[in-house]
Amino acid sequence: MEDKFDRGSALTIFKNDRAEDFVALGLALAIALLIYLFV
Amino acid sequence: MVYTQKSPWPFIVGLIMVAYAYSVQSGLMEPVIKFLGTGRHVGEMQTLGYCFGGVALAVGLWQMLVTPREGHADYYLSTIAGVMFIMLVAFIVKWGLDPMMAKWGREARAVLGFNFASILNLNYVVMGIVAGIIIVNVFKVPAWAENGVRLSRLGLKTGVIMLGALYSFAELAQLGQLSVVLIGVFVLGSVWLVLLIGVRQKLPNSMTGVMSSGIGVCGVSASVAAAPVVQAKSIEIAYTIGTVLLFGVVCMFLFPFVGKLFGMGHVQFGAWAGTGILNSAQVAGAALAYQPDGIETLKVAEIFNITRVLFLPIIVVWLAIWYVRREEAAQRHVEKVDVTGVIISKFPVFVLGFILMFLLSSTGIFAPARHYQGAFFDNSDKVMKRVDKRSGKEIDNYLKEKEIAALKKDVEKVKREDQRTALQRLIDGRKIMSEADDATVRGVINAKILSTESNAALTRAHRVVRHTAAKISMFRNLIAWFFTFGLVGLGMQITLSSIRQAGGQPLVIGSIVGVIKAVGSLIVVLLLVHETI
Numbered sequence: 001m002e003d004k005f006d007r008g009s010a011l012t013i014f015k016n017d018r019a020e021d022f023v024a025l026g027l028a029l030a031i032a033l034l035i036y037l038f039v
Numbered sequence: 040m041v042y043t044q045k046s047p048w049p050f051i052v053g054l055i056m057v058a059y060a061y062s063v064q065s066g067l068m069e070p071v072i073k074f075l076g077t078g079r080h081v082g083e084m085q086t087l088g089y090c091f092g093g094v095a096l097a098v099g100l101w102q103m104l105v106t107p108r109e110g111h112a113d114y115y116l117s118t119i120a121g122v123m124f125i126m127l128v129a130f131i132v133k134w135g136l137d138p139m140m141a142k143w144g145r146e147a148r149a150v151l152g153f154n155f156a157s158i159l160n161l162n163y164v165v166m167g168i169v170a171g172i173i174i175v176n177v178f179k180v181p182a183w184a185e186n187g188v189r190l191s192r193l194g195l196k197t198g199v200i201m202l203g204a205l206y207s208f209a210e211l212a213q214l215g216q217l218s219v220v221l222i223g224v225f226v227l228g229s230v231w232l233v234l235l236i237g238v239r240q241k242l243p244n245s246m247t248g249v250m251s252s253g254i255g256v257c258g259v260s261a262s263v264a265a266a267p268v269v270q271a272k273s274i275e276i277a278y279t280i281g282t283v284l285l286f287g288v289v290c291m292f293l294f295p296f297v298g299k300l301f302g303m304g305h306v307q308f309g310a311w312a313g314t315g316i317l318n319s320a321q322v323a324g325a326a327l328a329y330q331p332d333g334i335e336t337l338k339v340a341e342i343f344n345i346t347r348v349l350f351l352p353i354i355v356v357w358l359a360i361w362y363v364r365r366e367e368a369a370q371r372h373v374e375k376v377d378v379t380g381v382i383i384s385k386f387p388v389f390v391l392g393f394i395l396m397f398l399l400s401s402t403g404i405f406a407p408a409r410h411y412q413g414a415f416f417d418n419s420d421k422v423m424k425r426v427d428k429r430s431g432k433e434i435d436n437y438l439k440e441k442e443i444a445a446l447k448k449d450v451e452k453v454k455r456e457d458q459r460t461a462l463q464r465l466i467d468g469r470k471i472m473s474e475a476d477d478a479t480v481r482g483v484i485n486a487k488i489l490s491t492e493s494n495a496a497l498t499r500a501h502r503v504v505r506h507t508a509a510k511i512s513m514f515r516n517l518i519a520w521f522f523t524f525g526l527v528g529l530g531m532q533i534t535l536s537s538i539r540q541a542g543g544q545p546l547v548i549g550s551i552v553g554v555i556k557a558v559g560s561l562i563v564v565l566l567l568v569h570e571t572i
Contacts, residue, residue: 004185005040005186005189006040007040007114008189009189010189010532010537011189011192011259011532012189012190012192012193013114013115013118013186013189013190014193017260017263017385017387018384018388020192020193020196021196021387021388021389021392022388023193024193024196024197024199024200024389024392025200025388025389025392025395027193027197028197028200028201028392028396029396031197031201031517032201032204032396032399032405032514035405035510035513035514035517036404036405036510039509039510039513
């Protein structure tokens, strides 16, 4: 699979694990905010 | 490189999803829903069907009409079609295959003498992963969906961070102590064992070092974190990841089966999976496969998994010292590595995210602070006897005569005085009388000392007085979907070529230590861990 993508790796679209972690954190916090405001 | 593939399929996937949601809403699907017994999913069938279907329609239309150009927009937007593809598979498995298999399993019991779906653990989690594996290895993931499949790990990490909102201080303290001891013994033990076997078998120090971290701590990320301090080559990292992945996939299917064989409770199984399985994603897979209709097992497993990741800095320092000593003893030149820098740059941030979410939740913003695990106790009359808004029928939640009779018959089996008193109060009042009694009654249920009828009565009595806060309930649903998405996508990444990366001695050593760790932790968990949470 590696050759198919010139960005990220076979397992992720992000350039490294750290970037993926931060996006996951941002996404989780955004969802938490939406739940806090609207549920 | 342009990632967007011009294909009508994302649009067709959107059409299928929206049409399905509409047919559920209009009642067209009513006979099928009744036949499969999926009535409780009707709400999410409509919400998720319309939401994901709408996005798939919009993206599908955009992909067909616009000529994509290389750049960030093309790269990131092209992932959406893959997300929709994974969700479509997840919908089919969760709302179709899972209930169908459960029905066949129940019906086949009369002929076979056992429920094959239950014994083989054929629930939506296992079938979702298997569907992913079959798709990628037999049919291949469609080109238009390939980029999006690489988002599955993001789904799992987001799910883990959100899971932090569901723990209470008391629960974390209780599970935390247990996990630190168990994980401490097994992580340090397995790292030591791999180092020992690696040296005896005369494997290169770099290979032994990176493998000890992968097998001991948490699979892929630990291997990557340890690689710089032991100066591992890419092929050695690939061997380790291949071994961890292959072993993890086998464990993911085997652990729930063994757990059921031993009649393990949620805490026991979670503790075992979190200790014995090597990789985070497979820990989540096994925990959800064991308890697909709830996340109690997942919560316990993830605490153990996160405790394991917290051991990573210790292991990195240990390996750095070990490697330098070994190389110097062999009179080889060792390049200096900034160990602190490696720890800071490689430590998984999502673990800190989990702790952050837990701290946020502890302030009481999602559920009042007195609520335990987002659930609250209420046994007032308006809860015990109420009129159902939909049907207009009166619902009586007090224990029935038959249930009281079963409990009266079994009360002598209970030896502990506090449990017996709580049961007596329950029999007299025909409901659980206080929050303290509720905790005691749960202990009786988990101890499995009463008859099936009495346990069913106690479980019902517990359920009618426990209510989940709306925000926490929403968290639970979303977390379950994030994990479902991540695990179906994970299945689509388990290719035969990635498994072939595990080979020769690394696979043998990894498997030996992995099996010792799995069996050892099973014995310890069965002996020492009780269903007390």
